[in-house]
Amino acid sequence: MRRRGEAEITAPGSRTAPWVVPTNEELIVARQAAELVSDGV
Numbered sequence: 001m002r003r004r005g006e007a008e009i010t011a012p013g014s015r016t017a018p019w020v021v022p023t024n025e026e027l028i029v030a031r032q033a034a035e036l037v038s039d040g041v
Contacts, residue, residue, distance in 0.1 A: 005022040
């Protein structure tokens with residue numbers, strides 16, 4: 001299932017099929033930091 005922003009970057013004849021999958025790492029880190037702060041750790 002292909003999601004918006006995903007792209008296969010395989011060269012013709014390649015034995016592998018790498019994909020580019022967009023992420024929002026800043027948001028993930030911010031959510032984890034907020035959870036730690038709210039837990040009092």
